[in-house]
Amino acid sequence: MCVCACVCMHVYGFVCVCFRAFACLQVACACTCVYVFVYVGGLFPAGSHEQEVFRFAVMQRGADVPKLLPQMDAVDTGSSFAMTYAFCSQFAKGVHAVMGVYDQRTVNMVSSFCGSLHVSFVTPSFAALADSPFVLQLRPGLQGALVSLLDHFGWRRFVYMYGAHAGASVLKKVLERAAERDWQVTSVNLDSLNESGFIQLLADLDFKKEFQVVLDCESERLNAILGLVGGNYHYILLNMGFVELNLTEFHALSPNVTGFQLVNWSDPSVLKVQQDWLNFDPKDGKYAGALTYDGVSVVAAAFRNLRRQRIDVSRRGNAGECLGNPPAPWGQGIDIQRALQQVRLEGLTGRVQFDERGRRANFTLTVMELSRTGPRKVGACDRGCDDSPTPEEFYGLQNRTYIVTTILEAPYMMLKKNHEQLAGNDKYEGYCAELAAEIAKHVGFAYRLELVGDGKYGARDPVSKMWNGMVGELVYGKADVAVAPLTITLVREQVIDFTKPFMSLGISIMIKKPTKSKPGVFSFLDPLAYEIWMCIVFAYIGVSVVLFLVRPRPPAALGPDQESAERSDDFGIFNSLWFSLGAFMQQGCDISPRSLSGRIVGGVWWFFTLIIISSYTANLAAFLTVERMVSPIESAEDLAKQSEIAYGTLDGGSTKEFFRRSKIAVFEKMWSYMRGADPSVFVKNTDEGVSRVRKSKGKYAYLLESSMNEYIEQRAPCDTIKVGGNLDSKGYGVATPKGSPLRIPVNLAVLKLNEQAVLDKLKNKWWYDKGQCGHKDAGRKDKTSALSLSNVAGIFYILIGGLGVAMLVALLDFCYKSRLESRRMKVSNNNKEVQIGK
Structure with missing residues (x-):
């Protein structure tokens, strides 16, 4: 027994060790899925103060996770060629972000590369005139x-x-x-x-x-x-470094000199870093170095937040050619730039915070003045110091004509019938054409509508990483705004900005409209299910039998005359059936039960027939006057379960992407079918999809946005219909490039149009008022369909059949009684002859 116990203990210990090892292995595997190194590029002039501070700040964060690994290049910041070569070299090395400086000769080059490649550039240099969405300005604006x-x-x-x-x-x-x-x-x-x-x-x-x-x-x-x-x-x-200036020789002259001080060198936390810096480099620190130090802190904090959120920004190979035409942006660049802009920390230069344009916000500047004893503080500027955008910067946009990219898609954007005689924006009409005009009127800018070159909405090529369609035109700077039925999706939101949705919708199913089913001959039976009719028949028979069983029976002591009189109250089986039928038909009969038990049976049967007849009458009108369409498909589940009706989507749109990415079993099954169908079930455009539905004789279903489905349902020849509910919920939005100054005013304009019900009026105008099949609710309130002969033919057949059966029974009864009478007469004659013979 002891030996067995020892063996069990050893086995238990071994199992525990294995379990712990497996758990540690799982943790280790999970950790390897999150990056532990971040490559940060550095572009500084050789031997500059900013370069040395950058190296010092990265060294101080050697124990951070993720760890910053510098990729530094000494470069002439005034040479566009040198900056281009160094920037592309670091991009090819796979840096996650770049820190560096520029001057007026290279600032536009840096902004252009960062915007095209989606690489964040953190700089202590002066703020550029034009905003760049991927340039983070550490230096506060003055x-x-x-x-x-x-x-x-x-x-x-x-x-x-x-x-x-x-x-x-x-x-x-x-x-x-x-x-x-x-x-x-x-x-x-x-x-x-x-x-x-x-x-x-x-x-x-x-x-x-x-x-x-x-x-x-x-x-x-x-x-x-x-x-x-x-x-x-x-x-x-x-x-911003007033105390750093050598003003000693000017104290005696005491000129009036006023300036600003950004870094509080007497702050304990600043003094500690300053002491560490002096141990690293004996030169005194400057405010430009403090900005660089804070820049490294911002980069470290941003990647810590990304790692904490388990957002993978690892560089797997080259993201594309730096000098490609057009360049392929890095997919994770949006996440990094957003994380950098969201950093909030207290640094050497005070509160470090950025606005949506990537500029310092909520900072504090000390106002300094030169006195005979040296610089002295005379005030501070913490409110009103920010270079916040003024309304004129947003709304005073009349000096430029903005390019609005769109796509021909009825009823959103269409060419007028006489478009060849028109020019500019007057050639177009539709929901989005009027929406663009309303937005431009509210924001106050001039615009020119241009159709997208490739006729696509926008998707990213999985091989080249290039965006096509309207999204590509925004990403690569060919257009300023996209006003079209462009679906707001995660992958698009990563590279462009969307306004609030101007229209909510979802994926829906379009099929060819089925023919309306005419009511059957016995449609008057439809108000009640066949099970109920069978129960009524059994109840009728059961009540008749019960009436027969509870009928009063005369006592045996009564004489023949009394027995005959008592029988007048007796319910035979046929009389019971006749009474029950008369009560059910609300007609009654010439006999009625007189006994207590019989009256109880009759009462409950009358109550039963009252409820049944009332319910039947209430439903009869609807079943006889409404012509219902029998649809072979009512939902996505119906599509997935069958194989006779093919179904597909637009090739290269958000609907196809929805099915490709979906993890829901039904949609996965549908995507598996669509991907392997031969011939292909995908179409190049919506017109092709609608045409295929109309020509397929009910053998093809097209999956598209519900708004477009509803519009086509209202167009001649009115032979398509939307079935089932929406498969998802999404919205169309107006799109702008990342960091565009139009984003906020356009978004406010869309919200205002929604609050003023302008968007609803536009939809009613282009969907239903201009529809060719009547409004979706037309005729439902004031019009009632008249009954036709086909609706009530069954009751005429029953009447004719009943009359025929009655005539047949009468004939048989006549023949039967005639035969009995002839036999009786024959027997009577024979009897007379016998009596005469005697």
Whole structure:
């Protein structure tokens, strides 16, 4: 016994060890499914402060999961060729995101590559004039802060000196505000002046007494400029590192110098990082380095969030050619950019947060001033500093004609009958044509309708990774807006933006309209099921038998006369059947039960017949006046279970994609059939699908959006019909490229049109008011079908049959009685003859 117990214990221990090993193996396998390394590209000038900080920040996060692996290239940021080569080289290496700097000569190149390839670029450089959806700006915009400071000082006349390296984004904002407030602004490009030219400029300013100057240039040039000024000048420095400037020699002159400070170097958390930096590099930190450090923190936080959400962004091979025409965007780039924009953290530069355009938001700037004892804080700007988009930036879009891509699909977009005599947008009509006009009217922009070149809605090729159709035109910058019956799907939402749905719908089934079934000869029996009729017959027989059994019987002591009188109340079997039939037909008869038991049976039978006849009468009118269509298919389950009727979808649309991706058993079975059907059940366009339904004599069903199904049902020759409910629920939306400035105003316009019931009016107009088969509810309220002879032919047949049977029974009765009478007469004559013979 002890030996057995020991063996069992050892076996149990071995099983436990195996189970734990299997569990660990499962965990290990699960972990390998999530990436642990993230490759981050770096494009910095050789030996620059930003490059060293980037290397330092990545090194400090060596224990992070996922771990950042830098792919750094030293590059001339002013050379478009060098930047292109370096960017494409890193893209080919499979980097997940890129950090780097640019200047005015390469900013457009970087924005173009990032937008085309969907690669995020995180930069501490100045903000570009035009927004790029895949460029994340770490440097806060100074436009709002400068305008607030100008308003505070009350400057109406000043000089704006700028270096071309910083672009013209701040100057553009200042000039716009100057036009609104009647400011006098003199702009001077410092890159076009040498030292003698700058001295001559200062002499001119002295002569004109223009001592209020805004300086927007790099830190290295600021000290040289301030060394040439006198105490009469008041400078606003557009530099976010005011305390980093070497202003010691200007304290005695005490010129009026105001600027901004982004990094609070006295903050304990900043001091700790600064100390670690000094151990790494003895050079003092700068605000540009702090921006770079925060950029690495943002990248690390974004990929931690993606990993936590188990979103796979691993690079499996090359995503496509960098210089391809058109370039193939990286599929996971949308997820990465969205994760980067959603990061919220406290960094060296304060609160790090981004708006939907990828620019810093909700940041704080310290306003600094130069005093005789050095820089001192005079204020802070945390509200009104953001360069938030103004309504004019969204709605003042009249200076450009936007391209609206669409597709010919009735009733959404159609060519007018006289389109050859028309030009531009006037050639088109339909639901989407009017929708585009309404949106343009609400948003306030000019547009031109253009048909998509390949005639497709938009799908991604699994081999080349290229998008076709209207989606491709938005992705590759060939169009600005898509107004069409374009279904909102996950894969499309990853590369373009959709508004709220302007129409809700689902996949539905179209078949050829079946012929209406005429009522049968005995259709008057339809209000009650055959089972009920059989029960009524059995109840009739049963009640008659019970009446026969409970009839009163005369006592044996009665005489013949009394017995005859008592029998007048007796229910024989035929009298019982006759009484039950008369009661059922609501007619009655000349006899009725007199005994208590008989009356109980008669009462319950009358109650039974009352309910049955009332129910029958209530349903009879509907069954006799309504002509019902017998459809061979009523649902997707019916399609999947049969093999006589073929069914298919549009080749290359969202409906086909729905069945391909579905995990529901019925839809998987349908997709398996459609994929292997020969000949193919897929069609090139909706017209081909409808034509195939009409010509197939009920042997082909077409799966399409319910809205289109309902429209075709209203078109001549009115021989198609939608059967069953919708297979899914989705919507059509107006699409724009990622990061387009039109996205928000167009979305608001769609919502407004929906609230004003304009969208419902458009659908009624193009579906039913212009329909050729009558409104879907027409004739149902005020019109009742008249009964035809076929509806009630059965009761005439029964009447004729009853009369015929009655005549036949009368004839047989006559013959039978005549024969009996002849026999009686013959017997009587024989008896008389016998008596006479005697």
